[in-house]
Amino acid sequence: MKHSKELPNRLLVTRITVLIALSFHLHLAPGHAANIAGYDFVGTTSYPNDGLVNAGRIELEQDVLIDCGFTNRAGTLAWYGTNTSPGRIIKVDLSNLQKVETLVLEEGDDFLSAAVIDGDERYGYFGTKTEPGKIIKIDLETMKRVGEITLPEGEGNLETAIANPNGTTAYFGTYSAPAHIVEIDLMSFSRTRGLLLPANESLLISGVADAAGQFGYFGSQTIPAKIVKVDLSNLTRVDSVSFTGYIGPRQGVIEPAGVYLYYCLSTPAGLVRLDLANFGDYDILNLPAGQVNAVSLLINGGGTEAHMGLLDGRFAQIGLTNFLYKGVHASQGPGTVDDVPVALRPADLPNTAFVAHGGVPGAIVRVNFLPLERSEPLLLEDESHLSTAIVDHDGRYAYYATDSVPPRVVKIDLERMKRVQSRILRTDVLGVLSSAIDGGDLYGYFGTRGDATSGTALMEVNLDSLYVDRTLTSDLNGYSSIAFDESANRGWLGTRTTNDPSRIRVRSFDPSKFAFGTKDYDVDSNYDGNL
Structure with a gap:
């Protein structure tokens, strides 16, 4: 049955321990960073905090507004798309945090907000938040624009994208009413089919695929917030779940065991735990007053800890074993209020993330997840x-x-x-x-x-x-x-x-x-x- 779990009134913000060392191992399922095989990682702007250490950063130009991106498996290179007109793609050497090259796209290739990489890591695909919508194909080695697909009317304002585990098929969701999910064959670079969702499941803003690539789960920015389950094998709608009183399912992560889907809800800020075997069953844990606008979610490799990034740069910590709030870390991010950050965690670097701040000025920060952290006694x-x-x-x-x-x-x-x-x-x-x-x-x-x-x-x-x-x-x-x-x-x-x-x-x-x-x-x- 559906139910929500409210946060108790008395909260412990400072975490303490008795001679206990805490492990914080984070790792991905096989596949690329971000939006593939069960993980759709967006990061936090709160450094340092429990188990995290700032390991370097690169400052970008004042007018760079990063809104999407991906890395290769090895975690040596990243490509970021900007929410600018025209859009730009920034290639970054992650080993030394140096910008390699910037590709300025053509007129009309505006506001890049969704991106995936193919299985061979040769090409990247960037969706535009325009009407009509476009998907731009980029040769990642030469940094050349090699093609585009202009989508039919109604399939514009692309806001989220996921791919199957082998990177041969992508699914772009639209921030429109009604909303569409568009299937793209990355091998032939062609639109194969589309799914029109019901009118009350519009404004898609996030997505995550399971490890088998069988189902996709898309967050709908409706009132109330919804998560829509889609069978990717035949591109059909399966079901949806509504969260009365909440808006903004900003980020979803399927925990390593594949039992639960966790989604951070923006307003009021909360974490939903949804049983994938019984799609209508869920719990919601609300964050305390003053912690608002949850925009990102990370879960550790053991599936025991969740970390919710807030728009003001703070980071709320949730214990998943008993689904309890544990505390919040003060912001140490750049500036005052940051735009929604984009965090990428390469498949071959389980303890490292690269967080791109979408604010002004833009910045990319390398964060190491410490394998061992001792708290205060x-x-x-x-x-x-x-x-x-x-x-x-x-x-x-x-x-x-x-x-x-x-x-x-x-x-x-x-x-x-x-x-x-x-x-x-x-x-x-x-x-x-x-x-x-x-x-x-x-x-x-x-x-x-x-x-x-x-x-x-x-x-x-x-x-x-x-x-x-x-x-x-x-x-x-x-x-x-x-x-x-x-x-x-x-x-x-x-x-x-x-x-x-x-x-x-x-x-x-x-x-x-x-x-x-x-x-x-x-x-x-x-x-x-x-x-």
């Missing part, structure tokens, strides 16, 4: 000497135990990186050395140190309340490790015998009965790994 209160931790299977909560007397356990919300609650486990046991979590995330098992007075304790802790439900004690010399077999619902405790610390002992326990097993396994210091 979360300072705890009464919890010291952290010794062991468990994390639930969704990666939402962590439970840290202390090697202190009495021992404590503290619950941490990993999405918001905040301390949720803390509790003393027992006052009559020593510090905690080991821990494990059950398969249902209901209980944690914590093993303590041991001595002749206190013995050794295994505590079953309710992870909701953090109270100890049950305790098993023994005269063993502390539980230095715990392993949990979810398939057999059985735990294993590693320890040493009190009378001979050189001897290793493995003891099993049954969580359902909360009882030790009937047999221990003793091994000496020459233990060969077999029980």
Whole structure:
């Protein structure tokens, strides 16, 4: 069913962590950068921010208004189209961020706003935002204009373009009412057919294709905003989804697993998560007040983090595992308010993007996605000497135990990186050395140190309340490790015998009965790994 998920009132803007390093790996599916095989990447103007570092930039002329572009697979060259009259195509050497050449097009080749590259990387195709619409073919090696297609009446104002994964067919969407989707055979450079959409699915401004090239999803700048699903194999409309109260589906990305399509909505700024298997099912997460005009979207390679670029240059971060807002980064982009940026991420450079700012003056910035970023530490209160931790299977909560007397356990919300609650486990046991979590995330098992007075304790802790439900004690010399077999619902405790610390002992326990097993396994210091 359709539903929206509103943002909670209390927001945590600054991200904090407890000795946790965050990975930020971003990569593309096979194919070219931008608009191919499931990814339609437009970038942010916020540098630096989490996992991003400005690695260089090139300033362009004052009158350059970049509105579209693509790179080769290797990420060594890029070609950008300008929203000028006549249009210009700028070739850039990405290895050193130097402009190679600028091609000024002919009179009437105006306002380039959609572009794709063919599978051989020899030719580029630029659509004009004019009436009638044109598609200009460019030899990318020689930077010569080699042909054009003038489209029929009504197929003008080209605003978005996608291509199939092998780069043999392109689909141009029109910013018109009604809207058209035009299929172009790039091999013969000919218009093969067109699709006229219903009147209430007009003004196409964005598009993304799935990895198989079977379906395309086009954003409609109507009121309300819509996403239109099109079968690319026969160029027929399949369905559409409306988002009441929203306009401007500016950018779409299909996450790496191919389960969800994410789209950033411009006004009010929000992120929609749409189930591709059940096209009508979606959630919407609204950004907080003051964060408006979302224009771009990036998703990391693991499909766990989304970064929404705002028109004012800031960048909102969303955790996709639990679909929660995480914070916003201050703008450090050029100028005050930038035009919609165009970001290209080459297929062979998974951790690098090239962001072209459409404002005045124009600029192209190389951004590296850092593989590792450490955030500021979360300072705890009464919890010291952290010794062991468990994390639930969704990666939402962590439970840290202390090697202190009495021992404590503290619950941490990993999405918001905040301390949720803390509790003393027992006052009559020593510090905690080991821990494990059950398969249902209901209980944690914590093993303590041991001595002749206190013995050794295994505590079953309710992870909701953090109270100890049950305790098993023994005269063993502390539980230095715990392993949990979810398939057999059985735990294993590693320890040493009190009378001979050189001897290793493995003891099993049954969580359902909360009882030790009937047999221990003793091994000496020459233990060969077999029980």
